[in-house]
Amino acid sequence: MPDRKSMIKRLVDYYEEVLSMPHRTEIARELRDEDDLFLLLLYSDMLGIPNPAFYYTLELYPYIIDKYHDWHLRMGMEKSPLEGIRCC
Template sequence: MKGFLRNVRLFFIGALGFDNATDKLRKRALYKDLDLLTLILSDEIGIPNPLYYHTVELLPYLSSEVDAWRESEKASILWRVLGEIGEP
């Protein structure tokens, strides 16, 4: 009986979208995208990038995302990275 109830519970969790795994994967993918934009646009937040000449070639492909990055995520990405590695 316990196995049956556990299977019913798992069915409804999967059917109704209470699965946190996909949300975690989406959040991780978003962070990877924002980290890439931070690497490409690091000169805008004051981090010297010796490869800026080469990374600027990616800007035409990311132009739609750059404006949103400038508006909302510029400070939060920097503080998240500093929180992970510690301030100097």
């Protein structure tokens, strides 16, 4: 017979999955919107919008270049709209 802790954990996991199932598309949309906002803040200086934290975000560029590539393709742009970033 399975121990009580693992049974309760499985029950809680099942409960959380049942609650989140009808909202998965909404959650995915919210996460995508948050990513878009983050990219806007990160690249805002290159778009002409002053960003006081630009110096601190420079070190993030190598880590998010793949996300940026996916973003501009999702927005319908075949090539990067920013001249300083060549991801394609």
